[in-house]
Amino acid sequence: MKELIKTIVEPLVDDANAVEVTVREEDHKIVYHLHVHEDDVGKVIGKNGRIAKSIRTVVYAAGMKTGKKVYLDIM
Template identity: 35%
Template sequence: MLAQAVEHLIKNIVDFPDDVSVKSHENSRGELLRVRVNPEDIGRVIGRSGRTANAIRTVVQALAEDHKVRVDIMDVRR
C-alpha cells in the first residue's frame, strides 16, 4: 500500500510519470522504498533544499504508523 501511495504522489509531481517506479524491500531496519524517476525529474522530486523529498518522507511515515520506512530517491540510470 505504501509503495502505491508514494508512486501516486510522485507521478503527479513529475513531467515523465511513465518513468516512475517504486519497489518495496524489507530489511533488518524496516521497509525500504526505492523510487526511480527520469533524470530530468530528480530535481522536482527532491525539491529546493530537499523540501519535497522530506515532505514525501513525512507522508510515508504518517501512513506507515507502526513501522519504520525509509524512502530512497534515484534516477533511472542507476
C-alpha cells in the same frame, strides 16, 4: 504504500511512466526505493529538499501502522 508514493510523485514529474517504486523489507525496517527519470530528480527533491522531506513525512506517517521503521530512498 507503493500506490501512495506513485500518487504523490506522478503529478510532480514530466515522465510519469518512468516512476517506479520497489520495496526491500527486512526484520525491523521497510525501505522503499523511488526511481524517476534523471531529468525529474530535481523536481522530486525540490528546493533545499523540501518536497522530498514532505513526501517522506507522509510515507513515514502512513507506515506507522506496520510497526516497522519506514525509509524512502529517492533515486
